[in-house]
Amino acid sequence: MARWWTWLREDVWEIRFRRYVALALAAVLVGLGAWGGLTATKEDRSCAAGVVRPEGSDECVGVSSTTYAFGRAQFTETVRAINRENHRLAPGSYVTVALLEPFTATDPDNLDDVLHELQGAYLAQYQANHDTTGLKPKIRLVLANPGATGTHWRHTVDQLERMTKSPDRLRAVTGVGLSTDNNKEAVKELTRRGIPVIGSSITADDLANGQDGKDPFPGLARVSPTNTDEARALASFAKVSASNAFLVYDRTGDPYTRTLQQSFEKMLKGARYEAQPFTPPADRSKEGSTANVFAQITNILCNTPKSTDTLLFAGRHTQLRQFINALGARGCVDRRFTVLTGDEGSYLAGDEDLDPTALKDPRLSVRYAALAHPQAWLKDSAKTGGSEADAKVLQRLLDSAEREPAGPIGKVALDDGQLIIGYDAMRLAVRGIRGASPTGKIPALADVGLQWPQVKGAQLRVSGASGWICLDAHGNPYDKAVPIVELTPDSRTRFVRIAWPEGKPPAAECLPPS
The missing domain is CATH 3.40.50.2300 (Response regulator)
Known part of the structure; x- marks a missing residue:
């Protein structure tokens, strides 16, 4: 009897011990599972304020309003200058313009383009905010990256739309860059959502309004001629x-x-x-x-x-x-x-x-x-369509940007025309924003894109550094100056002369014909 009782106690103890081990092991496994789940849900995919790495991608995309330079050292000085200018603005005194460019591009040529357009956009922002006329609203500039090839355009477009309804008061998107299928989709969606877009260097005819009398991109304006x-x-x-x-x-x-x-x-x-x-x-x-x-x-x-x-x-x-x-x-x-x-x-x-x-x-x-060239108006004798005086306004800005308070903005190059065209695109954005609110109040988003058909004539055109920007009813520049440039034996550029889509410069009034 004692032996039976001893065996029974040992069996009970062994069962209890096994249960304890099983429960303890289960608790450990559950804990590990919970920790793993907690780790997965809390994985930090942010790169900077407003910028993230989407699932399945190592690219940092989105909209940056800080000194974040998307990991590209060549952007650093210009981005810091933009940040300083943005912080000078009093709350409630500004609207936001986003520069949409592939800031994480890997091709060196594309990165040079982006840098130069960034510099041009900033110089136009600085000019607008420090104009002696005191015009308002002031302009805040942010950087919008859809990815190196524009793959993540939808993420960035969604973010830009939210900014139109927030204290950011986003009122326009400029830049866009290359005429690619992804950029075409981004422009189509931005304009469908009522966000005005000012294309800087896009030239594709199917990324323009007015083809066959149709306007598939309502609110799109461009500063470059079509192909x-x-x-x-x-x-x-x-x-x-x-x-x-x-x-x-x-x-x-x-x-x-x-x-x-x-x-x-x-x-x-x-x-x-x-x-x-x-x-x-x-x-x-x-x-x-x-x-x-x-x-x-x-x-x-x-x-x-x-x-x-x-x-x-x-x-x-x-x-x-x-x-x-x-x-x-x-x-x-x-x-x-x-x-x-x-x-x-x-x-x-x-x-x-x-x-x-x-x-x-x-x-x-x-x-x-070319879209623009620094020698075009210094050597060409055209009496209309642009002027040396307009080109020298940008040159004075460049000189001031070599040091504070306007600069420094890094190494500058003008021969590819991108800085010039980026500057003119931002100036057109400012014209649309301020034209939509002559009193200087914050304009309604819907009113900005309605300004493009009126950007013409001696008083309302934009006298750009690349030439006059006189828009037709579809937002396309009429008879825009086209610098013809030649590659020299040492792989540099030589300005030849200005050519015109109409075969001659526009008349002084710069009004597109019927």
């Missing part, structure tokens, strides 16, 4: 005709290359030879295998008669550089060729991968339609 206007200006300058020109184009296309191709095709109706396509990588900043294709295209060009001396190129700058290198190594070295292209040509200034022997060939010229 069609660039092509018309080039044709006027170079006397392009179907009998002497040959088209090379990007087969897959994006909004910029596609509409530039279409614009060139209109000029070449009845051309003797069919156009030659090439297929670049999806990321057009990459090399891919297109260099081989261009080597073959140059062989085809050598088989054309000598009268075919003008080559129209509808493609991005990486492929343009490859094409120029191939032309430099062409078999028919005795042939003269002039390459004409859109504003992507500006990227090639200083491009270390551009074959120096190609541009040193006196029988090969590369010219492009």
Whole structure:
């Protein structure tokens, strides 16, 4: 009996012990699970105030209103200058304008563009806030990043919309940058939500209103000519005709290359030879295998008669550089060729991968339609459409930005035209904001975009550093000055002359015709 009782006590103790171990183990596992869940839910994906890394991405996107420079050291000084200017503004005295650009771009050329447009936008902000006339409201500037390729545009657009209803009082978005499909979607959604957009360097025709009489982007204004206007200006300058020109184009296309191709095709109706396509990588900043294709295209060009001396190129700058290198190594070295292209040509200034022997060939010229150029109004004798005085206003601002209180803003470059065009776009934004509220009060969001059709005439136009900005009823600049620029043998730029979409400068009143 005693032995049985002993066994029973041992069994009971063992059962209790096992239960205790099981319960303890369960508690540990639950605790670990809870801790893991707590860790996951509390994972910090923020980069800075207003800027986060979306799920599945390491990019920091969103809207920054601090000194955060998106991890790009070249932006630091300009961002600090913007932050100082923003902090000078009294609460309730300002509205906000967002500069939408790919601040996390990895391509060095794109980053240079972003830096220069950032500097230009800031200089226009500083000018607006320190104007001796004391006009109001004051302007606060923030940085909006949709990602290196614009992939996260929806996240950033949602954030910008919330800012229109908050104390930020967002009233316009400027910049936008390249004419890409993602940027096109971002502009479409911003304007659908009633947010005015001022495009700085977008030139694609399908990123403009007024095509076929329709306005798919209500509230969009632009300071750069469309690709069609660039092509018309080039044709006027170079006397392009179907009998002497040959088209090379990007087969897959994006909004910029596609509409530039279409614009060139209109000029070449009845051309003797069919156009030659090439297929670049999806990321057009990459090399891919297109260099081989261009080597073959140059062989085809050598088989054309000598009268075919003008080559129209509808493609991005990486492929343009490859094409120029191939032309430099062409078999028919005795042939003269002039390459004409859109504003992507500006990227090639200083491009270390551009074959120096190609541009040193006196029988090969590369010219492009620039958005702006610092020498345009200093050397051109046009009496209307712009002036040296307007260009010098920006130069004085640049001089003041070398030191406090306006600066410093980092290394400045003007030859690519991006700083100039970024400055003019911000000035147009200010014109729309203040035009919507002549009394200086905070304007209603809906009223800002309604100002664009009235930006014309001697009193209401924007006398930009890139030329007069006189908008038509669809928000497009009328007969905007197009500087024709040539790449020099040392891979720099040389201003040639101003060309005009209408073949001549606008009249002094700068009123678009019916």
